[in-house]
Amino acid sequence: MSQAIEREIDRSHMTVSDEVAIQISNMNKWYGEFHVLRDINLTVNRGERIVIAGPSGSGKSTMIRCINRLEEHQQGKIIVDGTELTSDLKNIDKIRSEVGMCFQHFNLFPHLTILENCTLAPMWVRKIPKREAEETAMHFLEKVKIPDQAHKYPGMLSGGQQQRVAIARSLCMKPRIMLFDEPTSALDPEMIKEVLDTMIELAEEGMTMLCVTHEMGFARQVANRVIFMDQGQIVEQNEPEEFFNNPKSERTKLFLSQILGH
Amino acid sequence: MSSQNTPLAYVRKEMLEQQPAPRGQVGVAKWMRENLFSGWFNTALTLVSIYVIYSLLKAVLPWAFGGVWTADSLQECRTILNDLHGNTHYACWAVINERWNQIVYGTFFPSSEYWRTHIAFVLLILAILPVLFDALPRKMLWITAVYPFLMVWLIWGGTIWGPVSVALGFVLAYMASQFAGRSLGSGLTGLIAVAVALIWWFFIGPSVTSGLNKVLPLLHLQEIQSRELGGFVICVIIGVSGIALSLPIGIVLALGRQSDLLIVKTICVGFIEFIRGVPLITLLFTASLLLNYFLPPGTEFDLTLRVIVMVTLFSSAYMAEVIRGGLAALPKGQYEAADALGLDYWKAQRLIIMPQALKISIPGIVNTFIGLFKDTTLVFFIGIFDMLAAAQAIRANSAWNGITWELYIFIGLIFWICCFAMSRYSQWLERKLRTDHR
Numbered sequence: 245m246s247q248a249i250e251r252e253i254d255r256s257h258m259t260v261s262d263e264v265a266i267q268i269s270n271m272n273k274w275y276g277e278f279h280v281l282r283d284i285n286l287t288v289n290r291g292e293r294i295v296i297a298g299p300s301g302s303g304k305s306t307m308i309r310c311i312n313r314l315e316e317h318q319q320g321k322i323i324v325d326g327t328e329l330t331s332d333l334k335n336i337d338k339i340r341s342e343v344g345m346c347f348q349h350f351n352l353f354p355h356l357t358i359l360e361n362c363t364l365a366p367m368w369v370r371k372i373p374k375r376e377a378e379e380t381a382m383h384f385l386e387k388v389k390i391p392d393q394a395h396k397y398p399g400m401l402s403g404g405q406q407q408r409v410a411i412a413r414s415l416c417m418k419p420r421i422m423l424f425d426e427p428t429s430a431l432d433p434e435m436i437k438e439v440l441d442t443m444i445e446l447a448e449e450g451m452t453m454l455c456v457t458h459e460m461g462f463a464r465q466v467a468n469r470v471i472f473m474d475q476g477q478i479v480e481q482n483e484p485e486e487f488f489n490n491p492k493s494e495r496t497k498l499f500l501s502q503i504l505g506h
Numbered sequence: 507m508s509s510q511n512t513p514l515a516y517v518r519k520e521m522l523e524q525q526p527a528p529r530g531q532v533g534v535a536k537w538m539r540e541n542l543f544s545g546w547f548n549t550a551l552t553l554v555s556i557y558v559i560y561s562l563l564k565a566v567l568p569w570a571f572g573g574v575w576t577a578d579s580l581q582e583c584r585t586i587l588n589d590l591h592g593n594t595h596y597a598c599w600a601v602i603n604e605r606w607n608q609i610v611y612g613t614f615f616p617s618s619e620y621w622r623t624h625i626a627f628v629l630l631i632l633a634i635l636p637v638l639f640d641a642l643p644r645k646m647l648w649i650t651a652v653y654p655f656l657m658v659w660l661i662w663g664g665t666i667w668g669p670v671s672v673a674l675g676f677v678l679a680y681m682a683s684q685f686a687g688r689s690l691g692s693g694l695t696g697l698i699a700v701a702v703a704l705i706w707w708f709f710i711g712p713s714v715t716s717g718l719n720k721v722l723p724l725l726h727l728q729e730i731q732s733r734e735l736g737g738f739v740i741c742v743i744i745g746v747s748g749i750a751l752s753l754p755i756g757i758v759l760a761l762g763r764q765s766d767l768l769i770v771k772t773i774c775v776g777f778i779e780f781i782r783g784v785p786l787i788t789l790l791f792t793a794s795l796l797l798n799y800f801l802p803p804g805t806e807f808d809l810t811l812r813v814i815v816m817v818t819l820f821s822s823a824y825m826a827e828v829i830r831g832g833l834a835a836l837p838k839g840q841y842e843a844a845d846a847l848g849l850d851y852w853k854a855q856r857l858i859i860m861p862q863a864l865k866i867s868i869p870g871i872v873n874t875f876i877g878l879f880k881d882t883t884l885v886f887f888i889g890i891f892d893m894l895a896a897a898q899a900i901r902a903n904s905a906w907n908g909i910t911w912e913l914y915i916f917i918g919l920i921f922w923i924c925c926f927a928m929s930r931y932s933q934w935l936e937r938k939l940r941t942d943h944r
């Protein structure tokens with residue numbers, strides 16, 4: 245499962261500030277009668293890199309999708325960047341434009357070129373002029389190392405390239421927080437590394453990140469906190485070293501033994 | 507590795523050059539063998555088909571190409587044929603030549619005004635082209651925007667003020683929406699814009715128009731009543747208007763049907779199900795006979811306009827369902843990605859969802875267009891003098907009494923050309939919009 249990451253990580257910018265980026269308190273969510281998220285409490289400071297792990301169906305996706313309100317929570321409070329998520333559409337759009345998200349299946353817009361994928365939201369949400377939006381887009385495409393594909397369509401790119409474009413597309417909105425929902429689990433092993441490298445670079449720049457991932461190598465190297473979820477609850481959270489070497493709960497131990505393989 | 511001395515080990519030292527395929531695997535011979543003569547059954551079918559096609563062409567081609575193109579009546583035509591071939595087993599295309607005007611413009615359109623339809627037709631082409639081909643300069647879309655008003659003025663005549671007033675309603679609505687949009691939400695802004703337009707069209711506009719008509723009758727053309735329109739002209743007017751209007755209305759209905767707002771959804775579903783459940787001809791009879799009873803007395807509501815409204819509503823219900831299919835085919839991730847980037851509902855629809863949903867629905871949309879265009883022949887039954895009515899009249903006339911094939915083949919050919927063009931265009935568009943190739 246885990247990928248060896250050879251490169252030494254530059255930790256000079258990876259500082260966690262006291263400022264709170266996301267605060268989730270007593271959050272509950274139901275799908276009909278089914279209680280998916282139970283009493284979630286989570287505070288994320290600016291600059292934190294958090295990896296969320298847990299068995300399938302434990303509610304990891306649902307939780308991070310609540311943060312930009314792709315899913316609606318029914319009880320409790322979510323405060324993102326000082327703005328509380330309510331049904332107020334203005335707040336939702338504001339938070340969404342501050343919070344970038346990458347999906348398992350990339351979700352690039354197949355009818356637009358790579359460049360257009362990246363300039364669309366800045367132009368239409370931030371009202372940035374086309375020329376400027378394109379410059380920003382090219383800057384981020386260079387960062388994820390695919391500037392030469394800018395005029396192709398997503399369908400012509402490999403999975404790893406598509407996911408990197410998806411990251412660049414989010415970055416073009418200059419988000420303060422990035423959410424990743426299993427960004428590498430739809431990729432072939434050889435492409436996982438290129439995406440993880442991009443994510444590591446992002447972490448090195450001090451981006452606040454929440455990643456749902458099973459890449460435990462990534463978690464060890466980059467995360468400053470690992471959260472383990474099961475049955476809609478946060479069961480355990482700890483620093484990566486402690487979490488992997490010295491798991492407290494039985495469930496975590498079982499999960500780790502399965503995922504790390506014996 | 508230890509496998510080096512086992513006999514299984516093998517390493518290729520040189521890559522092989524590409525070689526041409528064996529002869530008989532390429533070209534016409536291969537194609538014929540694979541597609542026409544593979545096996546005795548296929549060969550037999552091919553031979554029978556060739557014979558059938560041959561016999562058909564042998565009968566039809568001399569009939570069509572040996573026909574007579576100039577004659578003033580069926581009688582005269584037959585005399586000429588007898589002189590030429592000794593019998594009359596040949597076509598009398600002369601009827602198309604002699605009755606051209608009746609077929610194209612209808613029976614009652616004043617011949618001194620034919621030129622107006624010609625200009626309208628040329629402008630129509632110019633207005634449609636930039637919509638169909640985005641390689642053309644975008645400035646040409648101004649022609650498209652102005653065309654509906656120009657067309658009304660050219661065809662129905664009168665002064666320029668009527669169409670200008672209607673156009674002004676749109677401009678005022680746009681200005682109102684710009685003004686209100688600064689402080690209000692998009693829903694309320696839309697309502698205000700519609701209200702402004704309606705107030706202008708129904709209360710202020712008409713008196714201003716009639717005043718201007720008296721004081722300054724600018725560019726006055728001879729007025730032509732809807733009853734005088736006919737032939738190919740009315741078919742194009744109804745067909746093109748219906749096509750142009752049914753797509754946007756269909757989009758709105760499809761979105762309404764998916765809406766979370768219960769009332770909007772109920773109205774849209776009710777409308778679609780009602781319209782789809784009623785034959786078009788019923789709606790047309792309603793348009794021609796009943797609608798005036800429901801309208802406030804004194805309101806003049808032009809017959810052609812009523813027919814266009816009905817044809818549009820009819821196809822827009824089908825269109826809505828076709829587009830709903832396209833919407834359903836889009837993965838949920840597209841909506842989520844648009845949401846996650848902070849695009850609001852309308853922007854997401856306009857920039858992400860609709861372009862893809864419409865692309866998926868192109869075959870269905872064009873299908874609906876083609877159906878609509880052919881359905882314009884139904885106006886024959888409510889007394890509009892379209893091409894079929896013209897054919898009826900020509901056949902009833904003593905000069906051409908007895909002619910059938912030539913007229914209907916010609917009319918059929920006109921429809922076929924239009925529909926085939928639409929079909930080819932849609933195939934071209936689909937290929938052009940394909941972006942999923944590797």
Ligand SMILES: Nc1ncnc2c1ncn2[C@@H]1O[C@H](COP(=O)(O)OP(=O)(O)OP(=O)(O)O)[C@@H](O)[C@H]1O
Nearest residue numbers: 275278280298299300301302303304305306307426
């Ligand atoms: N729209 C929905 N309606 C009803 N139940 C849902 C819905 N979406 C998810 N669920 C259920 O909620 C639970 C949590 O789902 P979620 O997708 O958050 O899990 P996950 O931890 O992300 O799992 P995975 O690792 O498989 O992605 C699952 O049991 C799932 O079946």
Ligand SMILES: [Mg+2]
Nearest residue numbers: 304305306426
């Ligand atoms: Mg998930």
